[in-house]
């Protein structure tokens with residue numbers, strides 16, 4: 488099946504190794520954007536329940552044998568957990584042809600590990616994030632020098648179908664993206680949690696607090712994107728001297744909010760580097 492995707496023609500067979508949350512998000516995005524037909528997609532998962540669910544919901548081919556799935560893909564998406572990777576690599580070693588692209592979303596799995604473990608050189612490494620599950624993800628990705636233009640187009644199309652994608656030319660930026668956009672949704676969820684709790688504390692009901700907070704975060708994000716203004720500029724615009732916002736921001740800074748965010752990102756970055764070793 489061939490489709491125009493942002494002016495480029497896309498046609499590909501996709502095999503998934505692991506059909507969990509992220510695997511399903513990618514699969515759903517590919518089908519929703521018409522990048523591939525259900526006949527061109529196969530999913531291998533150890534879980535029978537998962538296979539049944541994906542087969543019924545999306546009409547894709549489901550198998551319990553990773554090697555069988557791999558033989559059916561131009562792109563082989565590795566969507567298993569990091570702790571399952573060694574076993575899967577042992578199984579798939581030397582199974583991929585140079586015409587096939589291995590696209591890994593596995594956190595912490597280095598290109599050198601994949602290259603060696605799979606005995607394969609055409610590799611794309613991606614750091615997606617959970618909003619990909621609703622088509623609003625942010626994926627940072629990089630590719631080995633062997634990856635062809637066509638394979639890069641495939642990767643960009645798939646990741647673009649799940650939200651935004653950004654290509655980086657060095658793997659070190661993937662660890663950095665892990666600390667910012669990969670773990671980032673959790674920072675935003677924590678902020679939302681804290682704001683809801685605070686709203687309840689001053690007397691609002693849970694339902695009202697939840698609605699005020701979610702729409703405030705959504706609206707502020709869209710405002711940042713659509714206004715073309717920097718977050719710092721927008722912050723200054725809503726902060727009148729001597730007003731309520733100024734009072735709140737002073738408290739946040741008293742608690743070293745900005746510095747804490749920096750320390751949190753550094754801690755995540757260091758952990759990402761450590762996990763990849």
Ligand SMILES: NC(=O)c1ccc[n+]([C@@H]2O[C@H](COP(=O)([O-])OP(=O)(O)OC[C@H]3O[C@@H](n4cnc5c(N)ncnc54)[C@H](OP(=O)(O)O)[C@@H]3O)[C@@H](O)[C@H]2O)c1
Nearest residue numbers: 505507508509532533534566567568569571592593594617
């Ligand atoms: N979730 C995120 O936001 C996110 C963000 C960035 C990167 N990632 C990466 O995405 C990857 C997948 O995450 P996930 O949340 O989708 O995990 P998940 O829901 O646990 O999905 C993994 C799936 O693979 C199956 N599986 C286990 N061993 C297998 C094997 N040997 N062969 C084939 N399938 C196997 C699992 O079955 P069982 O459940 O029966 O074991 C499960 O259905 C992880 O490496 C993670 O680091 C996730």
